[in-house]
Amino acid sequence: MSKEATIWLAILAVGAINYVARLSFIALFARRDMPPLLDRALKHVPAAMLTAIVVPAVVFVGQGVLRLDPGNAKLIAAVAALAVAAWRQSTTLTIVVGMAVLWLAQYALR
Amino acid sequence: MRAHFSRPAFFEGVRDMTPVLIGIVPFGMVCGIAAISAGASPLAALAMSAIMFSGAAQIVASQLIAAGAPLMVIILSCVVVGLRFLVYSAAMAPYLRPLDHRWRNVLSFVLTDQAFAGTIQRFRESGDLRANASYFLGGGALLWVVWQVATLAGILVGQVIPAPWQLEFVVPLSFLAILTPLFRDRVTLLVVFTTAAAVIALDDMPMRLSLICAGLIGIASGVVADTMRGKHE
Numbered sequence: 001m002s003k004e005a006t007i008w009l010a011i012l013a014v015g016a017i018n019y020v021a022r023l024s025f026i027a028l029f030a031r032r033d034m035p036p037l038l039d040r041a042l043k044h045v046p047a048a049m050l051t052a053i054v055v056p057a058v059v060f061v062g063q064g065v066l067r068l069d070p071g072n073a074k075l076i077a078a079v080a081a082l083a084v085a086a087w088r089q090s091t092t093l094t095i096v097v098g099m100a101v102l103w104l105a106q107y108a109l110r
Numbered sequence: 111m112r113a114h115f116s117r118p119a120f121f122e123g124v125r126d127m128t129p130v131l132i133g134i135v136p137f138g139m140v141c142g143i144a145a146i147s148a149g150a151s152p153l154a155a156l157a158m159s160a161i162m163f164s165g166a167a168q169i170v171a172s173q174l175i176a177a178g179a180p181l182m183v184i185i186l187s188c189v190v191v192g193l194r195f196l197v198y199s200a201a202m203a204p205y206l207r208p209l210d211h212r213w214r215n216v217l218s219f220v221l222t223d224q225a226f227a228g229t230i231q232r233f234r235e236s237g238d239l240r241a242n243a244s245y246f247l248g249g250g251a252l253l254w255v256v257w258q259v260a261t262l263a264g265i266l267v268g269q270v271i272p273a274p275w276q277l278e279f280v281v282p283l284s285f286l287a288i289l290t291p292l293f294r295d296r297v298t299l300l301v302v303f304t305t306a307a308a309v310i311a312l313d314d315m316p317m318r319l320s321l322i323c324a325g326l327i328g329i330a331s332g333v334v335a336d337t338m339r340g341k342h343e
Contacts, residue, residue, distance in 0.1 A: 001181065003149055003175070004150075004151065004154065006175065006181050006184070007149075007150050007151075007154045007175055008154060008157070009181055010171055010175070010181060010184045010185060010188070011154065011157050011158050011161050011162060011171075012161065013181075013185045014162050014164075014167055014171065014184075014185055014188040014189070014192070015161035015162045015163075017185070017188075017189050017192065018162060018163070018164055018167060018188070018189075018192045018195060019218065019219060021189075021192050021193065021195035021196050021199065022195045022198070022199055022218040022219065022221040023199065023214070023215070023218040024195075024196050024199045024200070025196070025199040025200040025202075025203040026199050026202055026203050026206045026207070026214050026217070026218050026221075027211060027214045027215065027218060034200060037333075039200075040332075040333050040336055041329055041332075041333050042193070042196055042197050042200065043197065043332070044297075044298070044301045044328065044329045044332030044333065045193045045194045045196070045197050045325075045329060046194040046197055046198075046288075046289075046292070047289065047292050047298045047301045047302055047305070047328070047332070048301050048302075048305045048324075048325045048326075048328030048329045048332070049166075049190070049191055049193065049194055049325045050166075050194075050285045050288060050289045051289065051301070051302045051305040051306055051309070051328065052305050052308075052309045052320075052321050052324045052325045052328070053166055053169075053170070053191070053281075053282070053285055053321070054282040054285050054286055054289065055305070055306045055309050055310065056309055056310070056313065056320075056321075057278075057279070057281065057282040058282055059310060060313065064313055064314070066310060066313075074276075074279060077279065077283075078282065078283075078286065081283050081286050081287070082286060082290060085286055085287045085289075085290035085291070086290050086293070089287075089290075089291055090129075090287070091129075091130055091132075091133050091224070091227075091284060091287040091288070092129045092130070092132045092133065094283060094284075094286060094287035094290075095132060095133045095136075095280055095283045095284060095287065096132065098279070098280075098283040098286070099279065099280065099283065102276060102279055103275075106274070106276075
């Protein structure tokens with residue numbers, strides 16, 4: 001399969017499946033309650049999946065080089081952003097402070 | 111559909127979602143840049159934003175396409191990342207069920223992390239279904255339109271933004287902002303730490319399968335912790 005075909009099939013399949021997931025309890029099984037075990041498992045999905053996306057983007061520099069020390073500017077920026085997000089529940093402020101600290105830390109560590 | 115539309119609430123939704131754009135615009139640009147650098151055509155890159163309409167899925171798909179992963183791995187990874195839409199759908203369902211199917215079909219399409227995080231509070235506090243639905247539509251519509259414009263900007267001008275700016279870092283930052291309020295729950299903290307440890311330990315897995323595996327390990331840890339806590343109570 002050509003790369004372009006793979007991309008288009010992925011777009012259509014993921015788009016359709018995501019839409020079904022969004023519709024699920026709002027429309028498709030609107031008259032049903034969720035099975036208890038599924039309910040308990042799904043409750044943890046946002047925390048787990050968002051963590052699984054965020055953590056590698058912060059702790060790895062380059063190709064799979066783990067950096068959990070203050071020499072990693074992204075780690076410093078993420079800690080600052082975490083503090084801001086815990087203090088004020090504001091996405092805007094979290095992003096602004098996070099990017100500012102990232103640039104400052106990169107400059108300072110150069 | 112018109113019977114449930116409230117113009118003032120729609121524009122209130124648009125207005126209240128505006129501050130979120132500071133994260134959405136660079137995030138959308140990053141999605142455009144990522145798709146193009148993975149080898150997608152500009153049209154496909156835009157279709158990703160218009161049809162998938164999920165930054166996390168688009169970033170994951172672009173990384174896997176760039177790595178030459180097979181179609182099934184791309185779809186499976188995006189579906190696992192998109193499982194959280196089931197959670198948002200379930201949380202919204204009690205409020206949206208009384209609406210007719212056209213409203214529910216449209217509102218479901220614009221259900222994203224940001225739309226959910228920004229509106230669920232209002233649904234919990236106010237019983238005015240007509241105003242709430244229009245409010246959600248306003249916020250969701252703004253996010254969709256701006257998402258397309260931002261992606262297009264990323265496709266067009268993304269390549270000239272200097273790499274040292276690390277614009278792509280707005281992606282983890284915007285998710286961090288959604289994630290942090292959840293930390294107050296102890297089981298959720300356990301899920302976060304377990305997933306974090308697993309995703310680091312499993313990083314060597316091919317085709318970013320570490321994402322799915324670490325996510326499932328984290329979810330399982332939460333279910334086990336809930337079960338144990340339930341027995342103590």
